[in-house]
Amino acid sequence: MTNYESFEYDVLVIGAGGAGLRAAIEASAAGVKVGLVCKSLLGKAHTVMAEGGMAAAMGNVDDRDNWRVHFADTMRGGQYVNNWRMAELHAKEAPARVHELEAWGAVFDRTPDGKILQRNFGGHKYPRLAHVGDRTGLELIRTLQDHGIHQGITVHMEYTIVTLLKDGDRVIGAFGYDRERGRFKIFRAKAVVLATGGLGRAYRITTNSWEGTGDGVSLAYHAGAELRDMEFIQFHPTGMIWPPSVRGLLVTEAVRGDGGILKNKEGRRFMFDDIPDLYKSQTATDPEEGWRYVMGDKNARRPPELLTRDHVARCILREVKAGRGSPHGGVFLDIAWIKEKMPSAPEYIKRKLPSMYHQFMQLASLDITREPMEIGPTTHYLMGGIRVDGDTQATNIPGLFAAGECAGGLHGANRLGGNSLSDLIVFGKRAGEFAAKYAKENSAGKVNDAQLEEASRYALEPFEREGSPEGPYQVQHDLQGMMQDLVGIVRRQEEMARALDGLKQLWGRANKVAVASNREYNPGWHTALDLNHLLTVSEAITRSALDRKESRGGHFREDFPKKDPEAQKYNTVVWQGKDGAMQLRREPIPEMAAELKQVIEEMK
Amino acid sequence: MSKQVTFRIWRTDANGGGKFVDYPTEVSEGMVVLDVVHKIQAEQANDLACRWNCKAGKCGSCSAEINGMPKLMCMTRLDQIPLDKPVTIEPMRSFPRLRDLATDVSWNFRVKTKIKKFNPRKPDASDGSWRMAQADVDRVQEFRKCIECFLCQDVCHVLRDHHKHDEFIGPRFLVYTAALEMHPLDTEDRLPELKQACGVGFCNITKCCTKVCPESISITDNAIIPLKERVVDDFFDPLGWLWKKLRPKT
Ligand SMILES: Cc1cc2nc3c(=O)[nH]c(=O)nc-3n(C[C@H](O)[C@H](O)[C@H](O)COP(=O)(O)OP(=O)(O)OC[C@H]3O[C@@H](n4cnc5c(N)ncnc54)[C@H](O)[C@@H]3O)c2cc1C
Ligand code: SF4
Ligand code: SF4
Numbered sequence: 001m002t003n004y005e006s007f008e009y010d011v012l013v014i015g016a017g018g019a020g021l022r023a024a025i026e027a028s029a030a031g032v033k034v035g036l037v038c039k040s041l042l043g044k045a046h047t048v049m050a051e052g053g054m055a056a057a058m059g060n061v062d063d064r065d066n067w068r069v070h071f072a073d074t075m076r077g078g079q080y081v082n083n084w085r086m087a088e089l090h091a092k093e094a095p096a097r098v099h100e101l102e103a104w105g106a107v108f109d110r111t112p113d114g115k116i117l118q119r120n121f122g123g124h125k126y127p128r129l130a131h132v133g134d135r136t137g138l139e140l141i142r143t144l145q146d147h148g149i150h151q152g153i154t155v156h157m158e159y160t161i162v163t164l165l166k167d168g169d170r171v172i173g174a175f176g177y178d179r180e181r182g183r184f185k186i187f188r189a190k191a192v193v194l195a196t197g198g199l200g201r202a203y204r205i206t207t208n209s210w211e212g213t214g215d216g217v218s219l220a221y222h223a224g225a226e227l228r229d230m231e232f233i234q235f236h237p238t239g240m241i242w243p244p245s246v247r248g249l250l251v252t253e254a255v256r257g258d259g260g261i262l263k264n265k266e267g268r269r270f271m272f273d274d275i276p277d278l279y280k281s282q283t284a285t286d287p288e289e290g291w292r293y294v295m296g297d298k299n300a301r302r303p304p305e306l307l308t309r310d311h312v313a314r315c316i317l318r319e320v321k322a323g324r325g326s327p328h329g330g331v332f333l334d335i336a337w338i339k340e341k342m343p344s345a346p347e348y349i350k351r352k353l354p355s356m357y358h359q360f361m362q363l364a365s366l367d368i369t370r371e372p373m374e375i376g377p378t379t380h381y382l383m384g385g386i387r388v389d390g391d392t393q394a395t396n397i398p399g400l401f402a403a404g405e406c407a408g409g410l411h412g413a414n415r416l417g418g419n420s421l422s423d424l425i426v427f428g429k430r431a432g433e434f435a436a437k438y439a440k441e442n443s444a445g446k447v448n449d450a451q452l453e454e455a456s457r458y459a460l461e462p463f464e465r466e467g468s469p470e471g472p473y474q475v476q477h478d479l480q481g482m483m484q485d486l487v488g489i490v491r492r493q494e495e496m497a498r499a500l501d502g503l504k505q506l507w508g509r510a511n512k513v514a515v516a517s518n519r520e521y522n523p524g525w526h527t528a529l530d531l532n533h534l535l536t537v538s539e540a541i542t543r544s545a546l547d548r549k550e551s552r553g554g555h556f557r558e559d560f561p562k563k564d565p566e567a568q569k570y571n572t573v574v575w576q577g578k579d580g581a582m583q584l585r586r587e588p589i590p591e592m593a594a595e596l597k598q599v600i601e602e603m604k
Numbered sequence: 605m606s607k608q609v610t611f612r613i614w615r616t617d618a619n620g621g622g623k624f625v626d627y628p629t630e631v632s633e634g635m636v637v638l639d640v641v642h643k644i645q646a647e648q649a650n651d652l653a654c655r656w657n658c659k660a661g662k663c664g665s666c667s668a669e670i671n672g673m674p675k676l677m678c679m680t681r682l683d684q685i686p687l688d689k690p691v692t693i694e695p696m697r698s699f700p701r702l703r704d705l706a707t708d709v710s711w712n713f714r715v716k717t718k719i720k721k722f723n724p725r726k727p728d729a730s731d732g733s734w735r736m737a738q739a740d741v742d743r744v745q746e747f748r749k750c751i752e753c754f755l756c757q758d759v760c761h762v763l764r765d766h767h768k769h770d771e772f773i774g775p776r777f778l779v780y781t782a783a784l785e786m787h788p789l790d791t792e793d794r795l796p797e798l799k800q801a802c803g804v805g806f807c808n809i810t811k812c813c814t815k816v817c818p819e820s821i822s823i824t825d826n827a828i829i830p831l832k833e834r835v836v837d838d839f840f841d842p843l844g845w846l847w848k849k850l851r852p853k854t
C-alpha cells in the first residue's frame with residue numbers, strides 16, 4: 001500500500017473564499033480541529049474580486065428596510081423557486097454577520113452619522129449593500145483571513161482536492177495533491193465542508209478565474225450528493241468586451257447603482273422599453289425619477305437599469321441582435337453623463353468606483369468619467385449547486401456539508417447582486433457550526449485503500465499517454481466554446497441536444513489527453529484533471545436546462561419563452577445513478593411557512 | 605493588428621537551476637503580459653508555471669519582474685513596453701524560486717501571524733455596531749486596499765539585497781501594522797514589537813516600495829514615516845504617545 005502523507009482533522013473545509021473561511025472560523029470556535037485547503041494562495045479566492053457589496057437589511061440608509069423586505073426581494077428575484085428557508089435565514093442573519101465583520105476589523109464606508117453605509121443594487125428595494133468603494137470582496141476576504149490565522153486553523157495553500165473519500169455511505173475525508181511538488185495527500189476528517197465556489201470556466205466568456213471549474217459540485221456529485229437548479233446560471237449583463245483580452249471581466253453593477261445608464265448606438269435608453277410586470281410598480285417611469293432614486297429620494301422608484309440581471313442581460317442581447325449594438329458587439333454603459341447633473345462628477349465617480357476607473361484606464365485606455373464603456377453579458381455565477389438542508393447546510397451524504405456559491409437554493413432562478421457575499425457569511429457560519437457538531441458526535445471513518453489507489457492511478461494517467469495528439473487546453477477551449485454557443489443565455493431544445501452529444505465526444509477526448517513534463521507545479525496537468533469536473537457540471541447544466549421547458553430567471557428558452565406556473569412548483573435535481581449515468585427528477589418545492597407567505601403578499 | 609514579439613521567460617529545470625528561454629509569440633491589440641504567458645502556456649509550453657486569478661489587478665497573484673521591473677502581469681499592457689527587443693519575464697527575486705514564474709512567498713504569511721491581531725473597543729450600540737466618521741477611516745481604508753502582491757517586499761533592498769527576512773517585516777507588513785494602529789476602534793499596542801520584531805528602523809525611506817505599489821498606497825509617507833515617528837515619540841515621551849493613541853477613540 002502506498003505511503004502518502006496524511007493529515008487528520010475533525011472538520012476539513014475545502015475552499016478558502018468567504019464561505020470556507022467563515023466555516024473554518026466557526027468550526028474552530030466550536031473547539032474542534034480544523035484543516036482548510038485551497039487551490040491558490042490564501043486571500044486570492046474569487047471572493048477577493050467581488051466589488052459592489054454585501055446585502056444586509058440594516059436599515060442604516062433607509063429605515064424602512066428590514067428582513068421581511070429583504071426576504072421578499074430575494075424570493076421575487078429568484079422567481080419563487082428558492083429554498084425559502086434559506087432566504088428567510090439569510091435575510092434575518094445577514095446584519096449580525098456584517099456587524100461581526102466589523103468586530104474583526106473590517107472598515108466599511110460610513111453614513112454621515114457614522115454607521116455602515118449602504119448602496120443601491122438591482123432588485124433590492126432599499127439601499128442595502130454594505131460596501132467599501134468597489135472592493136468589498138477584498139475587505140471581506142482579508143478580514144476573515146486576518147481573523148482566521150489566529151484561530152488555530154491549519155491552512156494548506158495550493159493544494160487541490162481530486163476526490164472525496166468514503167466509508168460506506170459516509171464522507172470521511174478527501175484526497176488531493178500539492179501544487180508545488182505534485183505529491184498526493186490524504187485528509188482524514190469526521191466532517192467535510194465544500195466551499196469551492198462556482199463554475200464560470202465552463203463558458204468562454206466569464207468573470208471567473210482558473211479556479212472556477214466547478215470542482216466542489218463535481219466532487220459532491222461523484223460522492224453521491226444531489227445537485228439542484230443547475231439550469232440556473234447567471235449571465236451578468238455588464239462585462240468588458242474590448243479589447244479582446246479583457247473580454248468577460250466584470251463591470252460592477254454599482255456603476256448602475258451610482259447612476260450609470262445603458263444606451264444603444266442610437267443613444268436610446270432602451271431599458272425603458274421593456275419592464276416586466278413583476279417589477280412595474282417598483283420601476284421609475286422616466287429618467288428624471290430614476291435619477292432622483294439614485295440621489296436618495298425616498299419617493300422615487302428604481303431606474304430600469306437596476307432591474308434583475310437576467311432581464312438586463314436579455315435586453316442587451318435584444319439590442320445587439322436588432323443591430324443597435326456598439327462597435328464590438330455590446331451596448332454602452334454611461335456613467336460620465338452625470339456631469340450634466342453634478343459639477344463634481346469626475347471626483348464622485350473616482351471616489352465611488354475607484355477600481356472600475358482604474359480597470360478601464362489601465363486595460364482599455366478609457367476614462368469612464370468622460371466616455372461611455374462598451375459592455376456585454378458574461379458568465380458570472382451558479383445559482384444552483386449542491387443540494388443542502390437550509391438550516392444545517394448538510395447534503396444528503398452523511399458527513400458532507402456545502403456552503404457558498406457551490407451550494408444551491410438561496411438564490412432560486414436568479415441571484416440579486418450583493419446576496420452572494422452575505423450568503424457566504426451566513427451559511428459559511430452555519431456549515432461550520434453543524435459540521436463541528438457532526439464531528440463531535442461521530443468517530444473517524446476508515447479510509448478505503450482501493451479508493452486511494454484508483455484515485456491516484458486516474459490522476460497520473462495523463463502522464464502515461466505518450467503520443468496522444470492532444471493537450472488539455474484544446475479540450476477545455478472547445479468545451480467552453482460549445483457551452484457558450486449551445487447552452488448559453490438563450491437556449492433551444494435542439495441546440496442543447498447537440499451539446500449532450502458534444503459532451504460525449506469531449507469526454508472521449510478528455511480521457512485521452514496527455515501532459516508533458518513532471519508533477520511539479522504543472523498547470524497542464526492541473527487543467528487535465530479539472531476537465532473531469534468541467535464536463536460533469538456541464539452535463540448537469542445541460543440536462544437540467546433541457547428538462548425545464550419554460551423561461552425563468554437565468555434560464556431562458558427561446559422555444560418556451562414564457563413562465564409556466566406549474567414549473568414554479570419544483571426544483572430540478574440531478575444525481576449519479578448506480579450505473580454511473582446522470583439521473584434527473586423534478587422535486588416538488590415544500591409548502592412555504594404561512595408567516596412567510598404573508599410577508600410575500602404584503603410586499604407585492 | 606498582430607505582430608511577432610519574442611518573450612524571454614525564466615524556466616526552471618529539474619535540478620533547481622534555470623535559464624531564460626525565448627518564445628516568439630504572435631501578439632495583438634490590447635494584450636497584457638499575462639495574456640502572453642497564457643498563450644505560450646496553451647500553445648508552446650503547457651507546463652509553464654505562473655500564478656494568476658483575477659486578471660484585473662485585484663488579487664495580487666501575478667507578480668513578476670518584467671524587463672526587470674516588479675509588476676503585475678495582468679495590468680502591464682504590451683503597448684507600455686518596448687517590443688522591438690525581447691521582453692524578459694522572470695520571477696520576483698526576493699523570494700525563493702519554486703518553478704518558472706512562481707516563487708515561495710510563504711514567509712509573508714508567517715510574518716503576518718506574528719503581528720498582534722485587531723482588538724476593538726466595546727461596541728457603541730446595543731446591536732454590536734460602532735460609529736465612525738468617514739474622515740476617520742479614510743487613511744485606514746487606503747492601507748486596506750493592499751492586495752498582497754508582495755511587489756513592495758520584492759523591491760525593498762533590506763529584503764532583496766540584505767536578506768533581513770528574520771529581522772524586518774517589510775513594507776507590506778508595516779502597512780498592515782499601520783492599518784491596525786490607526787484603526788479608530790483598535791485598543792492594542794504594537795509599539796514594542798515595531799521597534800524589535802518588526803525592525804521598522806531598517807527602513808531608510810528610499811520609497812522604492814511606494815513606487816511599485818499597484819494600489820498606489822503611499823507606503824512610506826502615510827504608513828512607515830508615521831510609525832517611525834510614533835516609535836521615536838514613545839521613546840522620548842511615552843505619555844504623549846499614549847495620549848495620541850487614545851484620543852481618536854474617545
Ligand atoms: C468579479 C466578481 C465580482 C463579484 N461581485 C460580487 C458582489 O459585489 N457582491 C456579491 O454578493 N457577490 C459578488 N460576486 C460573487 C461572489 O464573489 C462569489 O459568488 C463568492 O465570492 C463565492 O465565494 P465562495 O466562498 O463560495 O467561493 P470562492 O471565493 O470562489 O472560493 C472558492 C475556494 O475553493 C477553493 N477550491 C476550489 N476547488 C478546489 C479544490 N478542488 N481543492 C481545493 N480547493 C478548491 C479555491 O481555491 C477557493 O479558495 C462577484 C464575483 C466575481 C467573479
Ligand atoms: S522605503 Fe523603506 S520599506 Fe520602502 S523600499 Fe525603501 S527601505 Fe524598504
Ligand atoms: S502595499 Fe502595495 S505593493 Fe505592497 S503588497 Fe500591498 S498592494 Fe502590493
Ligand code: FES
Nearest residue numbers: 658659664666678
Ligand atoms: S491576476 Fe490578480 S492581480 Fe493579476
